[in-house]
Amino acid sequence: MKVGIVEKPGVLKVVDRAEPEIKNAADVKIKVKRVGICGSDIHIFHGKNPFATYPRIWGHEFVGEVSAVGGGVQNVNVGDHVVVEPITFCGKCYACRQGRPNICENVNVYGVHIDGGCAEFVVLPSEKVHKLPVELPWDEAVLIEPFTIGAQACYRGNVQKGDYVLVMGAGTIGLTAAAMAKLYGGIVIVADLVDEKLEYAKGRGTDYIINSGRENMIERAREITGGMGPNVVIDAVCIKKTFEDAVMVTSAAGRIVELSFNEVPSEIAPVNIIKKELTICGSRLQTHRFPVVIDFINQHKLPLSGFVSKTFPINEMEQAFDYVDKNNAKVRKVVITI
Ligand SMILES: NC(=O)c1ccc[n+]([C@@H]2O[C@H](COP(=O)([O-])OP(=O)(O)OC[C@H]3O[C@@H](n4cnc5c(N)ncnc54)[C@H](O)[C@@H]3O)[C@@H](O)[C@H]2O)c1
Ligand SMILES: [Zn+2]
Numbered sequence: 001m002k003v004g005i006v007e008k009p010g011v012l013k014v015v016d017r018a019e020p021e022i023k024n025a026a027d028v029k030i031k032v033k034r035v036g037i038c039g040s041d042i043h044i045f046h047g048k049n050p051f052a053t054y055p056r057i058w059g060h061e062f063v064g065e066v067s068a069v070g071g072g073v074q075n076v077n078v079g080d081h082v083v084v085e086p087i088t089f090c091g092k093c094y095a096c097r098q099g100r101p102n103i104c105e106n107v108n109v110y111g112v113h114i115d116g117g118c119a120e121f122v123v124l125p126s127e128k129v130h131k132l133p134v135e136l137p138w139d140e141a142v143l144i145e146p147f148t149i150g151a152q153a154c155y156r157g158n159v160q161k162g163d164y165v166l167v168m169g170a171g172t173i174g175l176t177a178a179a180m181a182k183l184y185g186g187i188v189i190v191a192d193l194v195d196e197k198l199e200y201a202k203g204r205g206t207d208y209i210i211n212s213g214r215e216n217m218i219e220r221a222r223e224i225t226g227g228m229g230p231n232v233v234i235d236a237v238c239i240k241k242t243f244e245d246a247v248m249v250t251s252a253a254g255r256i257v258e259l260s261f262n263e264v265p266s267e268i269a270p271v272n273i274i275k276k277e278l279t280i281c282g283s284r285l286q287t288h289r290f291p292v293v294i295d296f297i298n299q300h301k302l303p304l305s306g307f308v309s310k311t312f313p314i315n316e317m318e319q320a321f322d323y324v325d326k327n328n329a330k331v332r333k334v335v336i337t338i
């Protein structure tokens with residue numbers, strides 16, 4: 001079968017591998033249909049993901065059809081459409097015992113630490129898959145994993161009905177966070193530098209947009225919120241300045257959700273945190289968010305149409321990565337079809 005690998009930093013290849021077979025009673029075999037290219041896949045390709053080892057079958061955003069099941073599988077049947085929850089965890093460490101396996105001390109992400117979904121077939125434990133409605137188009141199903149990241153950010157920021165939620169960044173992750181914040185009843189403000197991305201957000205339920213290149217983001221967000229500042233600020237730009245801006249703009253009793261893997265320190269005076277009793281939390285991957293997102297999909301509440309910017313067949317995987325690299329300003333999600 002064909003698989004897409006990052007052989008080593010800078011080298012992508014489609015190669016032949018033996019088709020995996022079911023080994024355990026709890027395994028499912030999936031015929032993969034779509035794999036989304038994420039910013040982190042681009043980082044793996046460029047050798048900039050500290051967790052990745054090579055060679056690696058990339059892909060943590062993938063969906064497909066169940067083609068075989070082990071004797072002990074109960075949650076899905078052959079022919080079911082599924083999305084994969086792409087993490088493994090130990091179940092024993094402190095974080096796991098707190099019900100937060102996404103930050104397990106031994107967490108592994110498919111496509112990063114272990115082989116992922118850019119393959120004609122994958123075999124994995126049935127507990128990693130969630131069943132989808134068969135009528136959901138594959139090009140929309142493949143967006144579920146990124147939407148779980150946005151859902152996690154809203155969950156960590158405890159977005160409540162009527163909260164003003166500022167999402168910095170209208171890239172893939174910012175857009176998913178904005179859409180989820182809207183579903184949780186937030187009044188959503190999105191800030192970015194690119195008008196086209198802002199217009200897309202506006203057309204999908206965002207209440208206010210700010211072009212941070214032309215406007216003073218902090219002043220404008222204060223103005224929109226009647227001087228209070230947004231109650232929840234989600235940083236999906238992830239640079240030094242956006243973390244600093246978040247601390248300045250968030251309202252008293254507000255929450256800041258940091259998504260950044262950035263190692264560059266921000267300069268933040270503690271007084272600006274304590275005087276407003278800000279809660280600053282990290283949000284990494286997701287935990288228990290797949291059922292939440294799938295539920296919204298079943299209710300037709302998620303704005304998925306038009307989110308995929310372009311698709312490429314697996315044979316054109318290199319062109320697909322190149323396209324993402326060169327078109328960051330207009331790409332929402334590029335997807336590989338298998
Ligand atoms: N914590 C997690 O679980 C997690 C998961 C996925 C991605 N991430 C991180 O989230 C970040 C966003 O990911 P993405 O895929 O959406 O990236 P992206 O590149 O698609 O989006 C970033 C957006 O920020 C905008 N931007 C850049 N500078 C800006 C500025 N000064 N002010 C306002 N907007 C600005 C860009 O125009 C772009 O739209 C990345 O840093 C990524 O590493 C975190
Ligand atoms: Zn991703």
Ligand SMILES: [Zn+2]
Nearest residue numbers: 090093096104
């Ligand atoms: Zn653990």
